[in-house]
Amino acid sequence: MVFDSIPALKITFEIVFPIILLVLLVVILISSLRHRKKDVKFMSFDEFLKSWMIEHGQGYRLEEVIEQAKKDPMGGLYMPITYKGGKIFAKLGFTANKVSLLNLILSFFILYLTIMAGDGHFLNLYSQQPFYGAILLPTAFLVLFTGIIDGIDGAIARLLYKQTKSGGWLDAIIDRISDILTLVCLVPGGFLILPQYGLDFTWLIWTNIFIILLYEYMRAKHHEVGFHEIKPQLGERPARVLIQATFYMIYGISSFTVMLTYMMNPTGTLEATIWYSSHTWVVTWIMLIFQISLFVIMSMSIIKYGLWIWRKLKDLDKQTGSNKEE
Helix, strand or coil: CCCCCCHHHHHHHHHHHHHHHHHHHHHHHHHHHCCCCCCCCCCCHHHHHHHHHHHCCCHHHHHHHHHHHCCCHHHHHHHHHHHHHHHHHHHCCCCHHHHHHHHHHHHHHHHHHHHHHHCCCCCCCCCCHHHHHCCHHHHHHHHHHHHHHHHHHHHHHHHCCCCCHHHHHHHHHHHHHHHHHHHHCCCCCCCCEECCCCEECHHHHHHHHHHHHHHHHHHHHHHHCCCCCCCCCCCCHHHHHHHHHHHHHHHHHHHHHHHHHHHHCCCCCHHHCCHHHHHHHHHHHHHHHHHHHHHHHHHHHHHHHHHHHHHHHHHHHHHHCCCCCC
């Protein structure tokens, strides 16, 4: 591990750090459950969707947008999940800000578990690495869960009619921290280093972090200049979460399967199993493919989104008479 040369830091990270996270998690859970609500009447899903669309600049063609939204993954799958999840968490006593903080704590858990899994990335692929790599299997489900509750905090605020500027700001800041944490955790384990080929693609992780932050900044900036309409792209945060969970799951399942194979036959060799080629390939290439896929998706999204915003802003310039040639 990155802290192996400093025993005090190693102990702090491997033992103290997760304990602190668990304590914070328990505090949030207990403080929320003390305010459970049994009989709460919420707006309908259609009302919820209309409220979201109006807030995001779609009020002028509401019915058309809602019908279209219900047919795509955003409105047909993600929004119903956040709506139902928001109702569940609200009844359990969670506020929007507490769900945002919960998301942050779980992102630190993802960081911790990924770094722990990375401890075994370069160890023996049959007898050692699988016991570490299998950690990414439950981590994949944790990644999915954080993606779901990422929308639940906003849903709670909307359902309880408690949307605030401070809450929106906190949610946006925590989302960006989570974006960084869930990618930078791949660096310490050397998941993108290929020593057998003398290659190091760690720079791709930093590049993707930059592109994601730029994408989200573009969104924030176009709201700042008074243009509130949005056009979701493939690179939205729910899609990024789904991509990461998928590749984590592939790595974790492969490791878990080899771990079980080794436990059943510890005296055997990896070459004697059907997993030799596939697991070697997964451990060597899957995280690089993950980052390349993310890079391509985010690059395409940022170009399409940037061009769309530019055209819309130029139209607004013409409408306000401020579109002057230099």
